[in-house]
Amino acid sequence: MNFELFIARKIIRAKNPNSKGTRPIINIATASISLGIAVMIISLAIVTGFQNQIKNKVIGFGSHIQITSYDIINTVESRPIAKQQKFYPYIDTVKGVKHIQYYATKAGILKTQDDIQGVVLKGIGKDFDWTFFKQKMIEGGALQLSDSSKSNGIIISKTIAQKLKLRVGDKATAHFVQDPPRARRFFVNGIYESGMEKFDNSIILVDIQHIQKLNNWTEKQISGFEIILDNYSELDNMDEIIFNHIGYEFRTSKITERNQEIFSWLDLLDKNVYIILILMIMVAGINMISALLILILERTNMIGMLKALGAENQSVRKIFLYNAAYLVGKGLFFGNILGLGLCLGQLNFQVIKLPQESYYINCVPIKIDILDTLIINFGTFGLCLFMLLIPSYFVAKISPVKSIQFN
Numbered sequence: 001m002n003f004e005l006f007i008a009r010k011i012i013r014a015k016n017p018n019s020k021g022t023r024p025i026i027n028i029a030t031a032s033i034s035l036g037i038a039v040m041i042i043s044l045a046i047v048t049g050f051q052n053q054i055k056n057k058v059i060g061f062g063s064h065i066q067i068t069s070y071d072i073i074n075t076v077e078s079r080p081i082a083k084q085q086k087f088y089p090y091i092d093t094v095k096g097v098k099h100i101q102y103y104a105t106k107a108g109i110l111k112t113q114d115d116i117q118g119v120v121l122k123g124i125g126k127d128f129d130w131t132f133f134k135q136k137m138i139e140g141g142a143l144q145l146s147d148s149s150k151s152n153g154i155i156i157s158k159t160i161a162q163k164l165k166l167r168v169g170d171k172a173t174a175h176f177v178q179d180p181p182r183a184r185r186f187f188v189n190g191i192y193e194s195g196m197e198k199f200d201n202s203i204i205l206v207d208i209q210h211i212q213k214l215n216n217w218t219e220k221q222i223s224g225f226e227i228i229l230d231n232y233s234e235l236d237n238m239d240e241i242i243f244n245h246i247g248y249e250f251r252t253s254k255i256t257e258r259n260q261e262i263f264s265w266l267d268l269l270d271k272n273v274y275i276i277l278i279l280m281i282m283v284a285g286i287n288m289i290s291a292l293l294i295l296i297l298e299r300t301n302m303i304g305m306l307k308a309l310g311a312e313n314q315s316v317r318k319i320f321l322y323n324a325a326y327l328v329g330k331g332l333f334f335g336n337i338l339g340l341g342l343c344l345g346q347l348n349f350q351v352i353k354l355p356q357e358s359y360y361i362n363c364v365p366i367k368i369d370i371l372d373t374l375i376i377n378f379g380t381f382g383l384c385l386f387m388l389l390i391p392s393y394f395v396a397k398i399s400p401v402k403s404i405q406f407n
Helices: 003-013 023-062 131-136 158-164 208-214 232-246 260-298 300-308 313-349 370-397 400-405
Strands: 065-068 097-111 116-124 137-140 153-157 171-176 182-192 203-207 224-229 251-254
Touching (some): 003 313, 023 131, 023 313, 023 370, 065 232, 097 208, 116 208, 131 137, 131 182, 158 182, 203 208, 232 251, 260 300, 260 313, 260 370, 300 313, 300 400, 313 370
Parallel strands (some): 153 182
Antiparallel strands (some): 065 224, 065 251, 097 171, 097 224, 137 182, 153 203, 171 182
């Protein structure tokens, strides 16, 4: 059996009557490890969950990558491109591409008898992926679209519905500032709520045939294509692959480029989490250094006896490092139970609510990543042990003769 590990186990199990004053300090150090790892797990789960939800909402309105003409009229409208392309719809067979759909956008003013609202009408076709909007739909349903007939239904947000006092089935007129001015009569087919004020204040879904007619386009002309990917983490790589597939005639734009302010804000959250993680590990490490020094002072007699019997400094250091590793492991164990328990409670019961108008979501989001949790645990364990190497060298300073006399 490993000699150092054997002695360390005896120290852990032993009940020393002289350690009544030091034991609370060691317990506090262990508790600091538990609280530190719990805070790290919860912080990372909240930030990851928050970023995931916000990203999904932004992507739901605009997809991961858009393919458009280089000739952009303004931020809403662009020159038309042909729907018939060599990459459509075959590009969805490329690994990493989940779906491709065509669209067209046009700015307008939605008017009722009581009020008006500036909006952006997003024209969609029968290939539109309704997954996101069906999740956010609170009244009504999706548009029934086909190439043979034109739907007069629209999907509006709860925000627009409240401002214009509209319900499902109500009619509203959209006016378009162009030469000559035009208007279209629609009825509300569905109402969604995403919580993203930037989009809820303006985005309306309509049949793309209305946009084509208003712009004097043919049925084979559109604003562009939207591509939904399997994995957001592959965005940069897939943007390059897709650009190579479509050729130099068109441009691609990533969701991060079209919504820079949102994604810059999300990136800033990552930096805040890293600062929290570093501070928690430093606090836990400093507490464990104090605890190990106390353990060494408490066992000075034993250190002297071991040295007198021929034990080397390195062996004695290992004994206390094994002891410290046990305390760190104990703290990590209870910290994981606390942190993961609170995360699972919030995930399943949504105990803590948030004002959606401020945070874009109605409760504290949680996303538990097993890999991140393991990295935090092993990283904390390794860094704490590395920091504990410093106080362990005090063992070499202890003289066998003086320590045996020490009481």
